[in-house]
Amino acid sequence: MAFYTYILQLQLGGLRMARILSYLKPYRIAVAVALLLMLTELVVELIQPLLMAKIIDKGIMQNDLQEVMKWGGIMVGASFAAFAAGVINSFYAAHVSQSFGFDVRKSLYEKVQSFSFANFNHFPTSSLITRMTNDITQLQNTVFMSLRIMMRAPLLIIGGLGMAFVVNVKLALILSVVAPFLFLFLFWVMGKGGSMFKEVQEKLDAVNSVMQENLSGIRLIKAFVRRKHEVKRFTGTNKDLRDGTIKALRLMEVTMPVLLLIMNLCILGVLWFGSIQVNTEGVKVGEVVAIVNYATRITAAFSIFSWIIMAFSRARASANRVTEVLETEVDLADLWDSRKDLTVNEGKIEFTNVSFQYPGTAEMVLEDISFKINPGETVAILGATGAGKTSLFQLIPRLYDVTGGIVKIDGHDVRKMKMENLRRKVGFVPQEALLFTGSVKENISWGKEDATMVEITAASVNAQIHETIMNLPQQYDTRVGQKGVNLSGGQKQRLSIARALVRMPKILLLDDSTSALDMKTEAKLLGALKEYTCTTLIITQKISTAIEADRILLLEDGKLLAEGDHDSLLKTSGLYKRIFQSQSGEENRNYA
Numbered sequence: 001m002a003f004y005t006y007i008l009q010l011q012l013g014g015l016r017m018a019r020i021l022s023y024l025k026p027y028r029i030a031v032a033v034a035l036l037l038m039l040t041e042l043v044v045e046l047i048q049p050l051l052m053a054k055i056i057d058k059g060i061m062q063n064d065l066q067e068v069m070k071w072g073g074i075m076v077g078a079s080f081a082a083f084a085a086g087v088i089n090s091f092y093a094a095h096v097s098q099s100f101g102f103d104v105r106k107s108l109y110e111k112v113q114s115f116s117f118a119n120f121n122h123f124p125t126s127s128l129i130t131r132m133t134n135d136i137t138q139l140q141n142t143v144f145m146s147l148r149i150m151m152r153a154p155l156l157i158i159g160g161l162g163m164a165f166v167v168n169v170k171l172a173l174i175l176s177v178v179a180p181f182l183f184l185f186l187f188w189v190m191g192k193g194g195s196m197f198k199e200v201q202e203k204l205d206a207v208n209s210v211m212q213e214n215l216s217g218i219r220l221i222k223a224f225v226r227r228k229h230e231v232k233r234f235t236g237t238n239k240d241l242r243d244g245t246i247k248a249l250r251l252m253e254v255t256m257p258v259l260l261l262i263m264n265l266c267i268l269g270v271l272w273f274g275s276i277q278v279n280t281e282g283v284k285v286g287e288v289v290a291i292v293n294y295a296t297r298i299t300a301a302f303s304i305f306s307w308i309i310m311a312f313s314r315a316r317a318s319a320n321r322v323t324e325v326l327e328t329e330v331d332l333a334d335l336w337d338s339r340k341d342l343t344v345n346e347g348k349i350e351f352t353n354v355s356f357q358y359p360g361t362a363e364m365v366l367e368d369i370s371f372k373i374n375p376g377e378t379v380a381i382l383g384a385t386g387a388g389k390t391s392l393f394q395l396i397p398r399l400y401d402v403t404g405g406i407v408k409i410d411g412h413d414v415r416k417m418k419m420e421n422l423r424r425k426v427g428f429v430p431q432e433a434l435l436f437t438g439s440v441k442e443n444i445s446w447g448k449e450d451a452t453m454v455e456i457t458a459a460s461v462n463a464q465i466h467e468t469i470m471n472l473p474q475q476y477d478t479r480v481g482q483k484g485v486n487l488s489g490g491q492k493q494r495l496s497i498a499r500a501l502v503r504m505p506k507i508l509l510l511d512d513s514t515s516a517l518d519m520k521t522e523a524k525l526l527g528a529l530k531e532y533t534c535t536t537l538i539i540t541q542k543i544s545t546a547i548e549a550d551r552i553l554l555l556e557d558g559k560l561l562a563e564g565d566h567d568s569l570l571k572t573s574g575l576y577k578r579i580f581q582s583q584s585g586e587e588n589r590n591y592a
């Protein structure tokens with residue numbers, strides 16, 4: 001097993017492989033059995049030319065039918081043994097490779113689940129999908145192949161050479177001069193192929209990325225009549241992939257004829273030199289036949305080898321891409337000294353001199369922000385697009401860490417709380433409502449796994465979506481998303497609000513979640529929210545929504561410009577007054 005791993009590592013290049021290969025450990029017995037069976041096949045293959053030589057020299061040349069029968073029988077028996085070994089080997093190889101793939105995929109999936117928002121910014125979704133599917137399949141196939149035939153190829157070459165020496169030293173020398181050069185040649189090809197296939201995999205990423213964007217934005221593309229443009233963009237990346245793959249395959253295609261040419265010349269040499277020896281030095285015909293037979297088998301092994309090298313070059317690229325994800329450091333985790341006993345009880349929120357910039361960017365998105373929100377208070381956050389409202393929200397459930405300052409909930413730094421405890425008490429309604437494939441009921445109870453029907457209905461009533469749901473074909477059991485009904489933007493928003501409400505959160509964060517609602521429905525919703533004993537933050541661009549809140553925070557360019565209720569802001573903030581006037585239809589008069 002250790003030897004097998006070592007060889008595999010050598011082939012795949014680099015110690016980084018060790019990480020992927022360690023996934024084979026649980027299957028070491030199955031690997032050992034598979035390798036043993038493979039060795040059985042190999043031994044049979046190696047002794048076959050020898051048996052053939054015996055049939056020729058002892059049987060056919062001496063006209064002795066008995067000997068022909070005897071050696072022929074052994075040959076048939078050995079072949080059957082090899083056949084049986086091959087079938088069972090396949091069984092084990094499939095078991096090991098599939099389980100290996102399953103395990104790697106599982107780890108990768110779990111890793112991605114633990115990713116922070118910042119990590120996701122680093123890996124595009126399409127690339128993660130390619131890694132989880134295509135790259136792992138590549139690795140899986142390589143493990144299967146290596147257990148089934150890969151290891152046989154180099155061993156057959158070495159063993160074949162050895163056996164040739166047993167048969168006839170002088171003739172074997174011809175073979176052994178050529179073999180090392182071919183080995184070196186193949187290793188060179190492998191190095192070259194590795195980097196080429198890495199590029200191929202990246203191009204596949206690009207194709208997947210364009211495809212994903214196209215599929216998710218298909219309605220927009222149609223609405224903007226941008227089909228031609230998108231087709232062109234897709235064709236471009238697709239062409240890139242094709243050209244890259246062809247370039248890499250071409251290297252492999254040249255490899256094969258070169259190999260065959262050299263080996264066939266070598267066989268010619270054996271035949272020529274062998275016939276001289278048969279005539280002058282009494283070398284047996286069977287021996288020459290056996291050596292030629294070894295040479296053809298070695299040739300076949302070399303050609304399998306070159307094909308395997310291609311698979312390995314691809315696998316190496318894939319292995320690197322998979323380990324890259326596995327080795328990514330999740331930058332947002334529970335700190336070692338985070339306190340288990342802390343949860344959100346009241347919902348007091350306190351920002352002290354908070355500044356924030358997205359990891360890997362240079363621009364400050366929030367600067368020196370300080371405010372306090374008391375438990376149960378409803379606060380509106382008002383600001384132009386790009387002002388930093390969503391960014392500010394994300395700091396509360398610690399989706400990102402602050403760059404400077406402190407965010408405190410109930411008097412405790414959020415970094416000191418266990419993320420699960422913190423997030424469990426926060427109801428977050430993101431700016432873009434997202435529904436999962438499943439029933440309406442499932443989508444709402446997604447916010448609280450053990451929610452009862454009463455809780456689900458109550459949340460829906462308060463989110464002002466109950467009536468709409470009752471008008472759907474199967475009410476709460478209606479499927480939404482794939483193969484289900486499509487909901488309007490406003491309906492989706494309210495469904496996401498119901499999902500947040502069913503958790504009975506201590507802190508409710510609504511990110512522009514009422515933007516698609518008419519005034520009347522919105523007013524009802526805001527009224528219903530008052531029933532909940534939770535601190536509510538509402539991001540909005542509408543003054544009419546902000547007026548309903550106890551307090552308003554006015555954000556501009558990442559800075560907290562003003563805070564207070566509607567009346568006091570009208571007096572103290574020029575910007576607020578301007579927004580108010582523009583939204584109450586007084587814009588024209590103002591600028592006249």
Ligand code: UTP
Nearest residue numbers: 358361365383384385386387388389390391392
């Ligand atoms: P926000 O997303 O916080 O703005 O981005 P906002 O106030 O919510 O805007 P609307 O109303 O939804 O449109 C604030 C700044 O942060 C940057 C953006 O470029 C923007 O200038 N940003 C946002 C990033 O750098 N990275 C992100 O992942 C998101």
Ligand code: MG
Nearest residue numbers: 389390391431
């Ligand atoms: Mg936003």
